[in-house]
Amino acid sequence: FYTCSEERHLRANDRELNLSYKYADNAIKTSKYNVFTFLPLNLFEQFQRLANAYFLFLLCLQSIPEVSSLPWYTTVVPLVLVLSMTMAKDCSDDMNRHRCDRQVNNRKVEVLIEGELQSEKWMDVQVGDIIKLENNQFVTADLLLLSSSEPLNLVYIETAELDGCVSVCCMCLCLPFTPVTFHIPEPFCPCVGEVRCEPPNNRLDKFTGTLTLKGETYSLDNERILLRGCTLRNTQWCFGLVVFGGPDTKLMQNCGRTTFKRTSIDRLMNVLVLSIFGFLMIMCLILAIGNGIWEYQEGSKFAAFLPKGVSAPFSAFLTFWSYVIILNTVVPISLYVSVEIIRLGNSFYINWDRKMYYPKSDTPAEARTTTLNEELGQIKYIFSDKTGTLTQNIMTFNKCSINGKSYGELLDFSGQRVEINEKTEKVDFSWNNLADPKFCFHDNSLVEVVRAGNPEVQAFFRLLALCHTVMPEEKKEGELYYQAQSPDEGALVTAARNFGFVFRSRTPESITVVEMGELVTYELLAVLDFNNVRKRMSVIVRSPEGKLTLYCKGADTIIFERLSPSCSNLTEVTTEHLNEFAGEGLRTLALAYKDIDPEYMEDWKLRHHVANTAMDEREEKLDALYEEIEKGLLLLGSTAVEDKLQDGVPQTIEQLSKADIKIWVLTGDKQETAENIGYSCNMLREEMNEVFIVSANTAEEVRKELQRQMTPDGTEEPTVKKSRSGLFCLLKTETVADEPVNGEYAMVINGHSLAFALEKDMEMELLRTACMCQTVICCRVTPLQKAQVVELVKKYKQAVTLAIGDGANDVSMIKAAHIGVGISGQEGMQAVLSSDYSFAQFRYLQRLLLVHGRWSYLRMCKFLRYFFYKNFTFTFVHFWYGFFCGFSAQTAYDDWFITLFNLVYTALPVLSLSLFDQDVNDWWSFQYPQLYTPGQLNQYFSKRAFVYTVLHSVYSSLVLFFIPWAAMYDTVRDDGKDIVDYQSFALLAQTCLLIAVSIQLGLDTHYWTAMNQFFLWGSLSVYFAVIFTMYSNGMFLTLTSSFPFIGTARNSLNQPNVWLTMLLTSILCVLPVVAYRFLRILLWPTINDKVRYKVRQDKVLPPTPRRVQARRTSTRRSGYAFSHAQGYGDLVTSGKFLRRTPKRRPALFSQTDSPLDNTKPEFSIYCQA
DSSP: EEEEHHHHHHHHTTTTHHHHHHHOOOOOOOOOOOTEEEEEEEEHHHHHHHHHHHHHHHHHTTTTTTTSSTTHHHHHHHHHHHHHHHHHHHHHHHHHHHHHHHHTTOOOOOOOHHHHHHHHHHHHGOTOOOOEEETTTTTTSSEEEESSSSGBBOOEEEEHHHSSOTOOOOOOOTTTTOOGGGGGSGGGGOOOOOEEOOOOOTTTTTEEEEEEETTEEEEEEEEEEOOBBBBBSSOOOOOOOEOOOGGSEEEEHHHHHEEEEEOHHHHHHHHHHHHHHHHHHHHHHHHHHHHHHHHHHHGGGGGGGSSSOOOOOHHHHHHHHHHHHHHGGGGGGHHHHHHHHHHHHHHHHHHOOOGGOBBBTTBOOOOSSSGGGGGGGSEEEEEEOTTTEEEEEEEEEEEEEEEOOOOOOOOETTTTTTTTOSSSOOOOTTTTTTTOOOOOOOHHHHHHHTTTTTHHHHHHHHHHHSSSSOEEEEEEETEEEEESSHHHHHHEEEEEEEEEEEEEEEEEEEEEEEEEEEEEEEEEEEEOOOOOOTTTEEEEEEETOEEEEEEEEEHHHHHHHHOOOGGHHOOOOOOHHHHHHTTOOOOOOOOOOOEOOHHHHHHHHHHHHHHTTTTTHHHHHHHHHHHSSSBBBEEEEEEEEEEETTTTTHHHHHHHHTOOOEEEEEEESSSSHHHHHHHHTTSSSSTTEEEEOOOOHHHHHHHHHHOOSSSOOOOSSOOOEEEEEEEEEEEEEEEEEOOOOOOOEEEEEEEHHHHHHSTHHHHHHHHHHHSSEEEEESSSHHHHHHHHHHHHHHHHHHEEEEEEESSSSGGHHHHHHSSEEEEESSSHHHHTOSSEESSOOOTHHHHIIIIIHHHHHHHHHHHHHHHHHHHHHHHHHHHHHTTTTTTTOSSSOOOHHHHIIIIITHHHHHHHHHHHHOSSSSHHHHHGGGGGHHHHHSSSSSHHHHHHHHHHHHHHHHHHHHHHHHHHHOOBBBTTTTTTHHHHHHHHHHHHHHHHHHHHHHHSSSSSOOHHHHHHHHHHHHHHHHHHTSSSSHHHHHHHOOOTTTTHHHHHTOHHHHHHHHHHHHHHHHHHHHHHHHHHHHHHHHHHHHHHHOOOOOOOOOOOOOOOOOOOOOOOOOOOOOOOOOOOOHTTTTTTOEEEOOOOOOOSOOOOOOGGGOOOOOOEEEOOO
């Protein structure tokens, strides 16, 4: 809510008054920099990153001659390279933003100024201006729609820029007082209406305000607003009043930054990097103390040769900072750049995967973020929606119950049920010229009672034809097309159409239906729309005879609570039918009606107008009025529609379960429907020890039902482990421990009980019981409850979570989980736009996780282990050398080798490992889903793995320093000359290092490609080419101070003992690694080792996995719930229609999933405004 002081007040066509309020104009700015601010601002942003700031600090140290022991280019070259790459990317992105801003701000639109339409740039449009839009033009700002060229002042818009989906029904209507002659400017000169409305906000689905004109006050809501970002379609022109401009528009208000998700490896890396900083300081302190001791004991002997004496403490102080510079490679600046390149490459693999492309809708998989790939390989909990995610969300009218009699089943002469299949005879609807030829039904008895004039049956289908928000379109006489808010609503209206009650057309004030061949027009008095709380919708109509009737449909539990006591017997029979429908997994809906007294209706309409024009608590007041009138209903019956499972859902769930991934279904459907789908998906199985239901109505009963004995040594209270994590262990964490379970269990809990279970004093009990179950199904849950369940698991299980859904009601769950996956299905694109990854079918989830996720995690862990290994080994050699150079901060390698080691010599080989490596191919990954479990346990990279890597580096550095040192000590060349000099030792040590880390890379590589070979051997070749070039006479004569190692390469590398030393150090470095891996595979093989062994041994592919059993029949009750999205009832009463235009996209790939894929692409729907 907002106070009156926050209201926006504007007057139409009065720029002077509106400018006095200092509202934002219509210019937008999405760019971050300009010519003058780019360099300072970008550098400021980049140096906020710890690694960049650290290297800038090193550069400052190197400018001090007394401290610097390395040339400036050893730090400047890598720092400038990293900053330049990031700066180039940021510059390119911001130039694109500038270009887009200019393009948008300079668009032209006609504005009504002083009685004339004048062409103005978008940036010059002001709040309160009246503007004219023409067909195919973008909506300039957030507009109050005034008039259009269409009949009844209707407008058609496409909302693709707003929500990414042209098929979303976003309808607007003009106010009833606006004249059709609005296209003539003169009549609008004296029009001075005043608008009071809410301040700018990001709620796309809500707008509250009033318009005062000629003493009359009119209610303004979201249905009368055209939002910036929409496009005018199939409408010659329209006029609108600018309410919000530029940055105040709802589109721009929604352009805020999305919450940045970080992976567990990211968080671990931050802790490790800061720990490495501390370790670096300790090493520098040790060497500085050594320098002080050496200066005190030995330094006096060299004082005579120094120009000026330096005290031992001061020398130690300077040496400390010198070693900070020398040992900086322990924190490599290229680490973060390499990580981003690896993530980007693995994201492209997802986008390019043909096996995740769905040709029916021409939808490829899309990685909408590049920062979470490796976390796909660590998922422990999946939270899935049901409708449209596990099922197709394509509804067919299957059965119904009318006045206590069930229709839709076929019985033989003995009364036994006959199975319906494709060969079963269908009902002949040829008597109905307006019937939909695609509609299929098999029970002729229902047609017979309809044609016989049964009043209850006809009232049943009359309700289906009237109570909805469907929009009709009739391109040719008799060819009707329905545009429905949801597939189930379209299925019900189509059923009424085929049984003789054809919804033909509508206006804001009427609905026209063809009833058994007769055209009947009903006056539409009110639409009581659906929302998450109501879970029902109603319409109030007046028949041609003047009779007032309220028709209502909704979830059966909601409808039954509002029935008249006289319906008790009928309610019992209908409930039995609902149970039967549920056994077949059908979605149910209850129908009821009520006759209304005209006098009461007049009073109710007055109170409704007052509530509808209220600026505060408008929705609450309307809900109270709706609740008042929707009482004492008379039951007509119920409907049952079928929503079939998507292809491959049972197999996918089985595979993910084998990977030890727990799947929780969070759905708004009824308990029985969700339970039946659970059996169909193999989530619930007959062989389970128990599938227990939690459906209590009080907190104590819920607690008692949650306290199940599933463990032999179970305790009354959950076991909670308290620990600390994060940097310096400042973050307190509580983890509910996993407990051993005897057998397999599943839990089904409804939304009412879940509300109690999510309370603070019971959430631990809920989590404990749920985590001991193999399957959890939460039904009748709200979008908020979905997010709360995800947050509960994130908080107390310390496990990686994934949420997958396809509708707007899944957005909160998708955003709450570590990883959100959107399915581009029948409910628009809201879930996709909020997700991190998206594709078209649930079955692609197993490939995303078991293949791409596992590979990404494996590659990232290998990269980090190897990267830290080579850099620690590189740095430790410096550390050991400090004990043999008087702690003088002299480097153990050539300065150019230090500069190029991470940037050139080892960059591409490790990137090729991180982009192409795989332990087994995708086929074997599916055959053995257990390969996924190491990622859930963080076995490949953790603090323990990091410690092992450091110890491995310590050993390798000892070998790489002391073996060359011993080999060069007191050694002579073949000609008797000394070979013992610093430059020869540096060359030998750095060459041994590069060869050793290259061999280690080869040992870590499981999957060799041409790129791996090229980068590995190419990097070694480049190294030798560089040293022979840099150590040549020409380079020395050109820049003597920069290339002092003249002739070192040719003088050292022609000696056999040098090559023998390289061979010896390489063998000693890799021997422990080979021995350890051999013993581990022999004695303690992992699942990866076993599968890789089987891959090598098996030349013939394993047999094809068994097919999953067909879905079982059950007597379990099913139910139907509306989708969690605000309905369009208010829009219907204001006259909106849908139009549909075919949209074709070229197929990305020629490959198809099945023979059924040769279907036309889906139609795009232009929504009426």
